[in-house]
Amino acid sequence: MIIRRKEKWKEIIEAQKQSGLTIKKYCTDNHICISSFYKQKALILEEENTFLPVVIDKGNDNIDFEIDHHHISCSKHNLKYLLENLL
Known part of the structure; x- marks a missing residue:
């Protein structure tokens, strides 16, 4: 049921x-x-417990990924700051 x-x-x-x-x-x-x-x-x-695949291009300062059909682009520095503050 x-x-x-x-x-x-x-x-x-x-x-x-x-x-x-x-x-x-x-x-x-x-x-x-x-x-x-x-x-x-x-x-x-x-x-x-869904994980998002993220591909990091070392030659590019941005990280791009999609969540629910929304494209998100964030600098590596800002993403690191965001994740450190979430955990």
């Missing part, structure tokens, strides 16, 4: 991403509680 529920939430979260709608709009249109959506998304991400 729990597995089916988790799989259903994974389908809902993926459908929202594919829809191109904001979470708020998708949840409203599909009669889904927004706070439940965020809670389930956080639980799934925590459980999956």
Whole structure:
């Protein structure tokens, strides 16, 4: 029962991403509680312990990666500072 529920939430979260709608709009249109959506998304991400592949080019001062279809570019210095302060 729990597995089916988790799989259903994974389908809902993926459908929202594919829809191109904001979470708020998708949840409203599909009669889904927004706070439940965020809670389930956080639980799934925590459980999956997702790692992001990052390629570092030593000849370039920037590090580029993508999260949920968003491109992020950050200098190595700023990324180091950010990570040190998060940990």
